[in-house]
Amino acid sequence: MTETATRPEGITPSQTVGPFFAYALTPHAYDFPELVTGNLLAGPDAGEVSGERITITGRLFDAEGNVIPDAMIEIWQADGEGRFAGHDAALSNSAFRGFGRVECEKDGRFTFTTVKPGPLPGPDGGRQAPHVNIGLFARGLLNRLFTRFYFSDDAAAHGGDPVLALVPADQRATLIATRGSDGGKTVYNLDIHLGGGAETVFFEA
Amino acid sequence: MSRIYPIGSLAAHPPSLSPGYKSTVLRTPSRPLIRIPQTMSELSGPVFGHESVGEKDNDLTLQHAGEPLGERIIVSGRVMDEDGRPIPNTLIEVWQANAAGRYVHVVDQHPAPLDPNFSGAGRTVTDENGFYRFVTVKPGAYPWRNHHNAWRPAHIHLSLFGPSFLTRLITQMYFPGDPLFAFDPIFNSITDEKARVRLISKFDLATTEPEWALGYKFDIVLRGREQTPFEDPHHD
Numbered sequence: 522m523t524e525t526a527t528r529p530e531g532i533t534p535s536q537t538v539g540p541f542f543a544y545a546l547t548p549h550a551y552d553f554p555e556l557v558t559g560n561l562l563a564g565p566d567a568g569e570v571s572g573e574r575i576t577i578t579g580r581l582f583d584a585e586g587n588v589i590p591d592a593m594i595e596i597w598q599a600d601g602e603g604r605f606a607g608h609d610a611a612l613s614n615s616a617f618r619g620f621g622r623v624e625c626e627k628d629g630r631f632t633f634t635t636v637k638p639g640p641l642p643g644p645d646g647g648r649q650a651p652h653v654n655i656g657l658f659a660r661g662l663l664n665r666l667f668t669r670f671y672f673s674d675d676a677a678a679h680g681g682d683p684v685l686a687l688v689p690a691d692q693r694a695t696l697i698a699t700r701g702s703d704g705g706k707t708v709y710n711l712d713i714h715l716g717g718g719a720e721t722v723f724f725e726a
Numbered sequence: 727m728s729r730i731y732p733i734g735s736l737a738a739h740p741p742s743l744s745p746g747y748k749s750t751v752l753r754t755p756s757r758p759l760i761r762i763p764q765t766m767s768e769l770s771g772p773v774f775g776h777e778s779v780g781e782k783d784n785d786l787t788l789q790h791a792g793e794p795l796g797e798r799i800i801v802s803g804r805v806m807d808e809d810g811r812p813i814p815n816t817l818i819e820v821w822q823a824n825a826a827g828r829y830v831h832v833v834d835q836h837p838a839p840l841d842p843n844f845s846g847a848g849r850t851v852t853d854e855n856g857f858y859r860f861v862t863v864k865p866g867a868y869p870w871r872n873h874h875n876a877w878r879p880a881h882i883h884l885s886l887f888g889p890s891f892l893t894r895l896i897t898q899m900y901f902p903g904d905p906l907f908a909f910d911p912i913f914n915s916i917t918d919e920k921a922r923v924r925l926i927s928k929f930d931l932a933t934t935e936p937e938w939a940l941g942y943k944f945d946i947v948l949r950g951r952e953q954t955p956f957e958d959p960h961h962d
Contacts, residue, residue, distance in 0.1 A: 527810060528809060528810045529806060529808060529809075529810055529945075529947040530920060530924075531735065531738045531808070531920070531921055531924070531947065532735045532736075532738050532808060532895075532947045532948065532949055533738075533895060533897055533924055533925070533946045533947045533948070534738045534739050534740060534897065534916045534918075534921045534922070534924065534925060535739045535740065535895060535896060535897055536740075536883075536896065536897045536898040536912060536913075536915075536916075536925070537747075537896075537898075537912060538883070538885075538896050539883060539898075540831070540833055540834075541821065541823075541829040541831040541833070541834060542821060542883065542885075543831060544821065544829075544830050544831055544845060544846070544847050545819055545820065545821035545846075545847035545848070545849075545883075545885075546819060546821070546885060548847065550832075551830065551845070551847075552845065553845060553847045554780065556774070556778055556817075556819075556849070557772075583752040583753050584751075584752045584753070584754075584756070585752055587752070589753070591833070595894075597767070597770075597771060597772065597891050598767075599766075599767070605766065605767075605770040606772070606773065607770070607771075607772065607773030608766075608770040618772060618773075619772065620771075620772035641765070641766055641767060642765075642766060643763075643765055644763045644765060649765060649767070652767065654767050654768070654891055656891070656894060658896055659753060660749050660753075661747070661748075661749030661750050661751075661752070661753035661754075662742070662750070662753055662754075663739070663740040663741070663742055663744060663747070663750060663912070663915050664739050664740065664742050665894060665896065666742075666755070667759075669767070683763065683765075684762045684763070684765070687760050687761075687762055688760060715752070715753050715754065715755055716752065716753075716754070716755060716756055720755055720756060720757060721755070722757070722760060723755050723757075723759050723760070724759055724760050724761070724762045725733070725736065725759040725760070725761050725762070726731075726733075726761065726762050726763065726764050726768045726892060
């Protein structure tokens with residue numbers, strides 16, 4: 522019997538991240554070095570990253586509208602030209618990793634500093650509107666919750682987006698971050714609701 | 727676009743609403759998940775190189791001036807896909823309670839002692855054959871407030887990336903023979919018993935180091951299959 526001859530009987534199941542992840546995964550308040558933060562433009566060559574500089578912020582709520590202070594939110598996105606770090610040779614030396622991670626604050630708020638992604642190729646030769654993938658982990662979540670957000674100023678492109686097309690029209694607004702500004706900076710706001718009247722749409726793929 | 731990762735494999739995961747674990751009730755969306763195509767956004771994912779981890783990051787007993795208290799253990803295994811192919815160069819992050827069952831976290835109020843020589847956080851990157859190894863101490867069980875006299879079985883939290891957004895996994899590794907298994911709603915949230923027991927590591931004499939530390943093996947299987955039809959290897 523060799524190890525290579527053994528086919529696994531299935532994938533390893535998920536378990537909750539629990540309440541105590543911070544000192545390993547978001548350890549800014551602890552003595553372990555941080556590997557990933559909410560600033561996707563932190564590298565020394567960040568000035569060369571392609572795309573409009575933006576802040577993404579919002580708050581996370583449970584089904585009764587209580588804020589969730591103990592969640593971890595991850596984002597994964599392309600740069601301003603629709604390229605993914607690690608998957609596009611043009612970005613091999615870029616400071617842009619395309620991946621961010623934060624823990625929510627006491628009031629459920631999360632904030633990322635990044636660039637607005639460009640449009641992306643879609644299935645069957647189509648095109649996807651600019652979007653960012655979100656992975657959500659928390660005490661009480663046995664599995665990662667997966668959603669996406671889009672940008673309010675791309676409304677014209679949303680009609681042709683193959684993923685938004687799968688979302689009932691009256692729920693699409695839960696996936697659209699609203700463009701605004703704060704002291705000259707572009708800020709998109711997106712609240713995430715795990716339930717209740719404004720429940721966010723979540724995906725599987 | 728074809729579906730690269732089979733969706734049926736997700737049946738191994740626990741249902742998101744698992745009322746025995748009370749925190750799931752207000753944190754589970756009421757509407758079913760919408761199944762979307764696997765596009766470039768899902769089929770790509772963050773890449774972390776070996777430079778992401780420090781030399782001592784995979785030895786949780788070396789991170790302070792002295793040695794932590796507790797039973798020294800070596801946790802090792804292989805990260806692979808659903809066909810058993812190794813997943814090389816992928817980041818694993820771990821965290822755990824100390825030997826007394828206490829986490830280094832402001833919210834942990836369990837009146838068990840902190841250990842000045844143990845933080846309980848580590849990370850490593852799998853080698854070219856998908857192997858990983860951590861040295862640590864065996865975590866203690868600890869109480870929580872889910873129900874009267876609720877105790878979590880000893881466990882180590884693991885966070886893995888794999889090659890794409892869809893292979894991301896956060897899970898917990900347990901220890902064989904734990905008397906708390908039958909009473910733990912988080913462990914038992916996995917309704918498929920075969921999947922559930924995959925979270926229990928195995929004591930392993932081969933990786934146990936004489937007069938030093940006990941070895942536990944824990945292999946991890948992430949989503950993903952060969953695109954060509956799989957030929958089952960011959961078994962006797």
